[in-house]
Amino acid sequence: MCLDCGCSDIPEGIVKIHTHDHLHDHDHTHPHDHEHPHDHHHEHIALDSDRRTIAISQSILSQNDRLAERNHGYFMAKGISVLNVLSSPGAGKTALLERTMTELRDRLKSAIIVGDLATDNDAQRLRRSGAEVIQITTGSVCHLEAEMIAKALQQMHLDGVKLLAIENVGNLVCPAAYDLGENLRVVVFSVTEGEDKPLKYPVMFKTADIVLISKIDLAEVVEFNRELALHNIHQIAPQAKILEISAKTGVGMQDWCQCIEQSLQKSLAV
Amino acid sequence: MHEVSIIQSMLDIAFDQAESQGANQIHQLNLRVGAISGVVPEALQFAFNSCTEGTIASDAKLEIEWVKAVCYCPQCHAEFTPHDWVYVCPRCERLTHEIRQGRELQLVSLEVS
Ligand SMILES: Nc1nc2c(ncn2[C@@H]2O[C@H](COP(=O)(O)OP(=O)(O)OP(=O)(O)O)[C@@H](O)[C@H]2O)c(=O)[nH]1
Ligand SMILES: [Zn+2]
Ligand SMILES: [Zn+2]
Ligand SMILES: [Zn+2]
Numbered sequence: 387m388c389l390d391c392g393c394s395d396i397p398e399g400i401v402k403i404h405t406h407d408h409l410h411d412h413d414h415t416h417p418h419d420h421e422h423p424h425d426h427h428h429e430h431i432a433l434d435s436d437r438r439t440i441a442i443s444q445s446i447l448s449q450n451d452r453l454a455e456r457n458h459g460y461f462m463a464k465g466i467s468v469l470n471v472l473s474s475p476g477a478g479k480t481a482l483l484e485r486t487m488t489e490l491r492d493r494l495k496s497a498i499i500v501g502d503l504a505t506d507n508d509a510q511r512l513r514r515s516g517a518e519v520i521q522i523t524t525g526s527v528c529h530l531e532a533e534m535i536a537k538a539l540q541q542m543h544l545d546g547v548k549l550l551a552i553e554n555v556g557n558l559v560c561p562a563a564y565d566l567g568e569n570l571r572v573v574v575f576s577v578t579e580g581e582d583k584p585l586k587y588p589v590m591f592k593t594a595d596i597v598l599i600s601k602i603d604l605a606e607v608v609e610f611n612r613e614l615a616l617h618n619i620h621q622i623a624p625q626a627k628i629l630e631i632s633a634k635t636g637v638g639m640q641d642w643c644q645c646i647e648q649s650l651q652k653s654l655a656v
Numbered sequence: 657m658h659e660v661s662i663i664q665s666m667l668d669i670a671f672d673q674a675e676s677q678g679a680n681q682i683h684q685l686n687l688r689v690g691a692i693s694g695v696v697p698e699a700l701q702f703a704f705n706s707c708t709e710g711t712i713a714s715d716a717k718l719e720i721e722w723v724k725a726v727c728y729c730p731q732c733h734a735e736f737t738p739h740d741w742v743y744v745c746p747r748c749e750r751l752t753h754e755i756r757q758g759r760e761l762q763l764v765s766l767e768v769s
């Protein structure tokens with residue numbers, strides 16, 4: 387018996403008007419001649435005359451997307467360029483941002499939002515660069531969401547700030563799905579993690595505007611295969627600009643800072 | 657566990673809708689999940705089972721429709737279905753990052769009473 391339309395309940399000769407507009411598939415045949423635009427299976431348990439379908443068709447992340455859009459509008463209005471920095475734990479996001487903000491200090495007023503599951507160690511390190519730093523402690527949430535950024539912004543003094551870096555929670559999986567309202571998504575992976583990182587986390591790498599290969603000073607020690615890594619990144623993320631850097635020795639920092647300043651000009655030009 | 661956040665967002669939408677339509681029970685939730693949405697169906701199911709406990713969806717079934725990725729080659733002006741994570745056009749062999757389908761994470765409908 388069909389739960390949705392109660393087909394087999396219909397006595398011969400009585401025309402039943404179908405009020406359900408769901409799409410489903412019937413395993414049973416219909417001894418009456420109305421049409422069924424059905425395409426999925428459902429179980430026919432007990433007949434419940436009240437059972438009905440509510441059409442929704444809504445993206446589950448639509449709320450985050452809306453808030454991200456709002457953040458983005460806010461950044462545009464203030465002329466702030468925003469980086470979302472993503473990597474697995476320990477790839478060197480904090481070290482990179484410490485050095486970046488220190489190098490840019492004289493030219494660019496910057497701020498940082500840093501997300502961690504617990505502790506404010508990263509925030510303390512980052513404050514040494516002179517940038518204003520807000521820590522978001524996410525508790526059990528393994529990624530930042532647009533709403534957390536919106537809340538953090540309320541506590542920040544962004545007048546004159548041109549660059550905002552968001553250090554996401556160390557995780558290459560779910561932050562891929564959450565837009566924060568950024569201009570640039572920067573995915574960092576270190577030479578110690580292996581050349582196949584992009585193949586293991588393709589969804590994240592596909593969202594990258596820039597891929598940074600970090601800790602390049604350790605490349606030789608760990609016998610990092612540079613060509614293979616570049617090839618893998620290019621295959622998975624052909625759109626991404628690739629830079630090799632070391633936050634320790636400073637290699638590649640100049641190109642990276644130039645990249646940031648270019649994105650700044652772009653966001654101001656709009 | 658990102659799937660828990662996803663399921664919670666989904667249930668927020670579902671409970672709102674069910675309530676506003678005067679439903680007392682949710683029997684089924686129909687979901688569309690794209691191949692590059694970044695979520696794993698098994699993990700979704702697991703999160704669903706634990707998040708619905710004690711709610712009007714406690715006996716509900718989660719029906720997942722899997723949506724494959726579709727890419728677009730700007731050189732051939734044509735869509736194609738990639739075989740793996742390397743999105744290479746089968747005609748001209750150019751790599752692309754233009755995605756036309758596969759990021760979906762959508763609550764399609766609810767079956768309620
Ligand atoms: N040799 C070398 N070590 C580095 C470099 N960058 C970071 N490290 C070291 O790598 C470790 C992790 O660096 P962090 O900057 O804390 O990494 P992170 O990505 O911020 O880590 P989480 O916030 O925990 O995800 C620290 O011991 C750093 O000193 C580098 O360029 N070269
Ligand atoms: Zn039916
Ligand atoms: Zn019928
Ligand atoms: Zn860090």
Ligand SMILES: [Zn+2]
Nearest residue numbers: 528529560658
């Ligand atoms: Zn997460």
Ligand SMILES: [Zn+2]
Nearest residue numbers: 729732745748
């Ligand atoms: Zn082509």
